[in-house]
Amino acid sequence: MDFELSDEQRLIQQTAREFAEAEVAPHAAAFDQRAEFPYEIVSKMAELGLMGLPIPEEFGGAGADTISYALAVEELARADASVAITMAAHVSLGTMPFLLFGTSEQKEKYIPSLASGERLWAFGLTEPNAGSDAGATQTRASLGDGTWVVNGTKSFITNSGTRLTAGVTVTAVTGPSSNGHAEVSNLIIPAETEGFTVAKDYHKMGWRASDTHELAFQDARVPEENLLGERGKGFRQFLTILDGGRISIAALSVGLAQACLDASVKYARERTQFGKPIGSFEGIQFKIAEMATRIEHARLMTYKAAWLKDKGKDFAMAAGMAKLFSSRIATLAADEAVQIHGGYGVMEEYPVARYWRDVKIGEIGEGTSEIQKLVIARMLDL
Amino acid sequence: MKIAVCVKQVPDTTARKELTDDFRLNRASLDSVLNPFDEYALEEGIRQKEAHEGEVAMVTMGPASAEETMRKGLAMGADRGVLITDSALAGSDIWVTATALAAALRSGGYDLILCGQESADARTGLLPGALAEHLGLPFLSYVQKLDIEGSQLRVRRQLSGGYEVISANLPAVVMVVKAINEPRYPSLKGIMASKRKQVTKLDAGGLGLEPASLGIAGSRTEVVAATPRPAKEPGRMLTEPPSEAAKLIADFLAENKVIA
Ligand SMILES: Cc1cc2nc3c(=O)[nH]c(=O)nc-3n(C[C@H](O)[C@H](O)[C@H](O)COP(=O)(O)OP(=O)(O)OC[C@H]3O[C@@H](n4cnc5c(N)ncnc54)[C@H](O)[C@@H]3O)c2cc1C
Ligand SMILES: Cc1cc2nc3c(=O)[nH]c(=O)nc-3n(C[C@H](O)[C@H](O)[C@H](O)COP(=O)(O)OP(=O)(O)OC[C@H]3O[C@@H](n4cnc5c(N)ncnc54)[C@H](O)[C@@H]3O)c2cc1C
Numbered sequence: 234m235d236f237e238l239s240d241e242q243r244l245i246q247q248t249a250r251e252f253a254e255a256e257v258a259p260h261a262a263a264f265d266q267r268a269e270f271p272y273e274i275v276s277k278m279a280e281l282g283l284m285g286l287p288i289p290e291e292f293g294g295a296g297a298d299t300i301s302y303a304l305a306v307e308e309l310a311r312a313d314a315s316v317a318i319t320m321a322a323h324v325s326l327g328t329m330p331f332l333l334f335g336t337s338e339q340k341e342k343y344i345p346s347l348a349s350g351e352r353l354w355a356f357g358l359t360e361p362n363a364g365s366d367a368g369a370t371q372t373r374a375s376l377g378d379g380t381w382v383v384n385g386t387k388s389f390i391t392n393s394g395t396r397l398t399a400g401v402t403v404t405a406v407t408g409p410s411s412n413g414h415a416e417v418s419n420l421i422i423p424a425e426t427e428g429f430t431v432a433k434d435y436h437k438m439g440w441r442a443s444d445t446h447e448l449a450f451q452d453a454r455v456p457e458e459n460l461l462g463e464r465g466k467g468f469r470q471f472l473t474i475l476d477g478g479r480i481s482i483a484a485l486s487v488g489l490a491q492a493c494l495d496a497s498v499k500y501a502r503e504r505t506q507f508g509k510p511i512g513s514f515e516g517i518q519f520k521i522a523e524m525a526t527r528i529e530h531a532r533l534m535t536y537k538a539a540w541l542k543d544k545g546k547d548f549a550m551a552a553g554m555a556k557l558f559s560s561r562i563a564t565l566a567a568d569e570a571v572q573i574h575g576g577y578g579v580m581e582e583y584p585v586a587r588y589w590r591d592v593k594i595g596e597i598g599e600g601t602s603e604i605q606k607l608v609i610a611r612m613l614d615l
Numbered sequence: 616m617k618i619a620v621c622v623k624q625v626p627d628t629t630a631r632k633e634l635t636d637d638f639r640l641n642r643a644s645l646d647s648v649l650n651p652f653d654e655y656a657l658e659e660g661i662r663q664k665e666a667h668e669g670e671v672a673m674v675t676m677g678p679a680s681a682e683e684t685m686r687k688g689l690a691m692g693a694d695r696g697v698l699i700t701d702s703a704l705a706g707s708d709i710w711v712t713a714t715a716l717a718a719a720l721r722s723g724g725y726d727l728i729l730c731g732q733e734s735a736d737a738r739t740g741l742l743p744g745a746l747a748e749h750l751g752l753p754f755l756s757y758v759q760k761l762d763i764e765g766s767q768l769r770v771r772r773q774l775s776g777g778y779e780v781i782s783a784n785l786p787a788v789v790m791v792v793k794a795i796n797e798p799r800y801p802s803l804k805g806i807m808a809s810k811r812k813q814v815t816k817l818d819a820g821g822l823g824l825e826p827a828s829l830g831i832a833g834s835r836t837e838v839v840a841a842t843p844r845p846a847k848e849p850g851r852m853l854t855e856p857p858s859e860a861a862k863l864i865a866d867f868l869a870e871n872k873v874i875a
Contacts, residue, residue, distance in 0.1 A: 240683050244690060244806045252800055282803030295803040305803075 242301050245286075249305040252281055253312035261313035264442035265587050268434070270395055271442055274316055279350025283309075283320055288328060292340060294348040299477075299539040303484040307535075310488025311495070314591040315442035317488060318598075321481035322391040322443075323347070326599075327354030329477055330402050330419065334462030334470050339421070343399075352399035357387035357448055358471050364388075365604050367404070368468060372450065374405040374420055379457045381407075381420055383428075387448040394431040394446040400424045401448065404467050407460075417467035421459040428453035439591040476549045478599040480542065483535040483555035486563035486595040489588055490528045493563070493570035496585050497521055500574055511573070520569045528566065531559035550612045557605035560595030567592040616669035616763070619697075619725040620660040621716060621746070622653040622688060624681040625736045632736070638838040639706060640736055642678075649684045652731030654691070654798040656791050659761060660729050661692040661799075667763060670694045672723065676704060676715050682814050689809035690801030696814035697723075703819050706831035709741050715829070716742075717749035718822040727768070728788045732757070740790075747788035755783055759794040 238246065256277055264271045278284055287302040288294025302324065310317035328347045331340055331354075346352045363369040372385025383405055387393075393401050400423040407418040422429055432447040462470065498521060501512030511517050534555040541548035567589040571578035578585050596602045626632060626645035633641045660671045673688045675681050676699040685696040699715050707715065720728060728750075730743035747754030759778060760771035769782045773792050801809075819829055827833065853860040868874045 240686050241806055241810065244687055244801065244809075245803055247687075248690075248800050248803065248806065280802075281800055282805075286803055290804070290807070295807045297803060297807055 238300070238304075241297065242304060245297060245301040246304040246308060248281070249283070249308035250311075252277075252283075253308045253316075257309060257316050258312035261316070261442075262581070262584065262587065264313070265315065266441075266581065268437070268441040270444045271313075271316060271319075272396070275319060275350065275353075275397065278316075278320060284323055284350025285328070285348030287324065288332065288344065288348040292332070292344040292348050294344075299480060299542045300536060303480055303535055303539040306481055306484040307488035307491070307532075310485040311492045313442070314485060314489050314588075314594075315440045317485045318440050318443045318481075318594075319353075319392060321478075321485060322355070323350075323353050325478045325481045326356035326474060327392060327402075330356060330461060330470065330474055333473060334419070334466070336462065338458070339461065343421070346399065351397070353392045353395055353397045354399055355390050355393040355401040356471075356474065357390045357393065357401045357403040359388045359390070361386055361388050365601055367471065368414075368417065370404050370406055370415070370417055372403060372405040374407050374418070376407070376457060380454050381457060381459060383420060383422065383450040383453040383455070385450050387450075389435070389445055390448055392444050393448055394434065395444045398424050398444075400426075402461055403448075403450070404471055407464060407467075410465065416465045418464050419461035419467045419470055420455060421461055422450070422453060422455055426453050426455055439594050441590075475599055476552050477542070479552040479556035479605075480535065480538050480548075482595050482599050483531070483538065483552070483559040486556075486559035486592070487528060487532045487535050489592050489595070490524070490531065490559070490563040490566040493566040493585060493588050493592075494521070494524050494528055496583070496588070497524065497570045497573045500577075500583075504575075517573060520573060524566050524569055527562040531555070531562050534558055550609060553600075553605045553608045553612075556595075556599070557602055557609070560592075561602065563592045563595055616663065616667045616727065617723065617725045618660045618664055618669060618671045618727045618729065619720055619723060620653070620657045620671060620673050620688070620693065621728065621730045621743070622657065622673050622675050622685065623650040623731075623734045623736075624648070624675060624677045624684040625650045625734055628735045634841055638841045647680060647684050649687045650731055650734050650736075652733055652735065652793070654688075654731075655793050655795055656729040656731045657688050657691060657693060658796045658798040659791050660727075662796065663727065663761070663763060664692075669726075672697055672725075674716060674719055674723075675699065676707075676712055676719075679816075682816075685814060686806075686809050687801055689812045689814075690805040691799055692805065693812075695812055697817065698814050699817050699822065701818040701829070703826045703829045706834065707829060708834035708836045709739060709745050710835045711829055711833045713742055713745035713749050714833075715819075715822060715824060716746055718824055719817055720746075721750060726785045727763070728752070728786065730788065730790045732790060732792050743788055743790040750788065753783040753787040754790075755781065755787060756790045758789050758791045761789060761791070761795065 282295045285294035286297045290296040306321050331343045347354050358367050374381045374383045402419050406415045408416040410416040428451045430449045435445045504511045538548050538551035538555040541551050570585040571589050574585050624647045627648050630645050635641050664671050671693045672695050673693045674697045679700050733740040755770050757773045758770040759773045762769045766785045771778045
């Protein structure tokens with residue numbers, strides 16, 4: 234067993250950290266308060282190569298492995314979770330489906346401008362009536378005269394309404410299936426498609442600078458070739474996409490938890506009560522020591538899941554566990570961080586208030602904690 | 616144009632440093648990084664290459680592990696690396712370090728040799744001058760702006776109260792200061808591509824150097840004692856009312872010639 238990062242992994246971690254500290258962290262509070270999408274930061278991330286980090290070089294990405302990707306997401310989240318999810322959703326939900334399931338024409342057509350970060354792409358699975366039960370998709374697409382006609386609504390779709398968004402891949406029922414379940418397929422919907430409208434941004438508690446919209450499809454027409462990969466494979470495809478996405482959320486949660494730890498240690502050293510820094514009180518030390526231990530645990534699980542994926546081994550259970558655990562301990566870390574800051578922790582002048590609002594989504598997005606447990610239990614043959 | 620940039624592997628600048636009994640830096644337990652000052656020299660080299668075409672080679676003398684730290688420079692945009700590494704070189708002083716670097720640079724046919732202002736560990740700032748002397752080339756130190764026109768070099772040298780403009784013929788050795796540029800981040804594509812860039816390793820034999828002239832044996836200086844820097848004295852807290860305190864601060868600044 235070897236816990237050492239490779240030279241490339243270490244350099245990517247270092248670069249992402251320096252970038253996050255210099256270019257992201259100083260602006261995080263302002264973008265959060267204004268709930269404003271950080272276009273300039275995204276363009277700098279594109280320039281650095283973050284928006285296509287694990288995409289192969291032949292499609293214009295950097296060709297890094299999943300561990301490097303997780304390290305980068307972690308470092309970004311340590312500075313700003315909104316920026317981290319913007320990158321992670323673009324990569325693992327937006328771009329990966331093309332790479333994993335696209336035909337060679339689709340790969341060539343869509344991936345290069347996404348890997349360079351020039352454009353963004355979204356993935357629309359969730360619907361008003363199909364959240365955890367994602368298979369209950371009500372969006373329908375029918376094929377006639379070489380054209381798909383799409384009708385339905387998608388909820389909470391990340392990166393779907395920015396000026397950079399080139400389109401969204403959506404799951405839709407494309408017909409009845411032989412075994413009684415509906416046939417589900419994924420369709421590629423370019424942003425400019427007529428009949429496709431992007432509703433106003435949601436008013437969110439956390440990840441406020443990230444872009445999230447409800448999407449409506451009313452007789453939206455796309456050519457037949459906009460079917461992603463094979464017809465009827467939509468259900469399998471999104472399960473696979475979500476497996477990878479869980480590593481993103483695990484890494485993002487580890488980064489946020491680390492930010493909570495950093496802020497807590499700093500404040501515990503600075504704040505004096507009863508004539509001593511509060512960090513000299515055992516009651517505070519124990520909180521911080523437990524926080525650090527849980528983060529180490531979550532980080533190891535996350536890197537392990539990424540490592541399994543890089544080795545081409547089955548990583549689904551490890552990714553589900555990493556996501557479940559990391560998002561939980563991140564919520565605990567944020568809770569303790571605010572507690573350690575006392576009344577100042579409630580004030581937006583300190584970053585822990587933002588961490589506390591940002592961290593909860595980790596337990597909800599890309600499969601709730603309850604769903605992670607169901608997935609894990611299923612893999613234990615229950 | 617062929618450009619060489621001299622870079623040094625130094626202990627992580629944030630780490631606590633300790634000396635061994637013979638007053639050498641105990642590097643065993645320390646993470647290493649590319650000397651931060653050398654990133655400015657490298658950035659300048661890459662910019663000059665972008666403007667005038669050619670290639671940028673990084674040259675370093677250090678332990679075998681220095682190859683790892685060179686990778687950052689390759690990821691930033693250097694084309695290749697040259698690593699001078701040999702156990703006979705351990706303990707080399709500035710004279711010997713300059714001798715070895717000069718031997719590697721002499722045969723390279725470089726038009727421009729760039730160095731950083733100082734290393735973040737030993738920080739003598741003497742090596743670039745010694746190197747120019749060994750190579751018999753013009754030496755331009757503390758350079759904050761560099762322009763190349765044909766075979767001529769025009770630079771701005773930083774002085775305490777301003778700058779001077781001087782020129783020299785290429786080839787030349789130039790030591791740059793931080794004000795010269797803002798080093799780029801290594802791009803992530805660059806990091807991945809750096810694996811494919813070549814680092815040539817040279818040992819003493821390959822450079823035609825005699826072991827007896829190297830390392831501690833060949834060094835002309837000896838470190839006879841080392842003392843930690845005395846702790847900084849605590850600052851003075853002014854508790855006077857603001858109008859008086861302001862006057863005290865102004866007097867203090869005038870006394871120390873910060874203001875006239
Ligand atoms: C900021 C943000 C960004 C998002 N981005 C995207 C995106 O880009 N693309 C996308 O497709 N989706 C996105 N989502 C949607 C997200 O994936 C869903 O919100 C999530 O899957 C939960 O679905 P739901 O909100 O409908 O909750 P529901 O499924 O209604 O769940 C409500 C509660 O019931 C629990 N529950 C449900 N079923 C069970 C069960 N069988 N057993 C036990 N408990 C159960 C849940 O765990 C939860 O606690 C995003 C969400 C947010 C908040
Ligand atoms: C505590 C201590 C103990 C020492 N012990 C000894 C000893 O026992 N014997 C001894 O002889 N010397 C010793 N040295 C000096 C050591 O050898 C110097 O580090 C070395 O000669 C280079 O000088 P410098 O680091 O001061 O470089 P500087 O002159 O400060 O560096 C300026 C520039 O020169 C270039 N450069 C410097 N070093 C290299 C390199 N290795 N490869 C490529 N480019 C380089 C870089 O561009 C750098 O920015 C010691 C120094 C210290 C602080």
